[in-house]
Amino acid sequence: MARILAFDYGTKRTGLAVTDELQIIASGLATVNTKEIFSYLTKYLKSENVELFVVGEPKQMNNTASESEQFIKIFIQKLKSTFPKIPIVRVDERFTSKMAFQSMIDGGLKKKQRQNKALIDEISATIILQTYLEQK
Known part of the structure; x- marks a missing residue:
């Protein structure tokens, strides 16, 4: 089997998470400057076999697309x-950033560490990937 790679896309940073080859465990991979995401992916895919991309879909509480969806659609087109x-x-x-922040608190991270937005993005990508695995 191949890995599944998940994205928590942002205009500045993109959090990445990946499964093991058996697609059982979701783990944080990295947070990459969004401007460098495609060069990062090209290098990563040369060494790892990935069969699926999972991209987070931000929605408002009323189930409509959030404002950031317009940027994510452009990213997805380039990804394709x-x-x-x-x-x-x-x-x-929805709520992945809040869940990521709460998991940092639950994990005992100090306030300074919890302010690391790159870490929040990576944990959010992991939650997106875990959600996909549970729904599959």
Whole structure:
């Protein structure tokens, strides 16, 4: 089996999470400057076999698309054209940032560590991926 790679896309930073090869465990991979995401992915995919991309889908409480969706759609189009053989699935990402922050508190991270937005993005990507695995 191949890995599944998940994205918590942001205009500044993108959090990444990945499964093990058996697709059982979701783990944080990295937080990458969004401007560098495609060069990062190109290097990563040369060494790892990925069969699916999971991209978070931000929604408002009334189930409509959030403002950031317009940027995510552009990212997805580029993702499709750059890596056409890897399918893309969307997963509702409402509350992932809050859940990530709460997991940092529950994990005993100090206040200074909890202010690390890159870590929040990576944990959010992990929650998105875990949600996909549970729904699968």
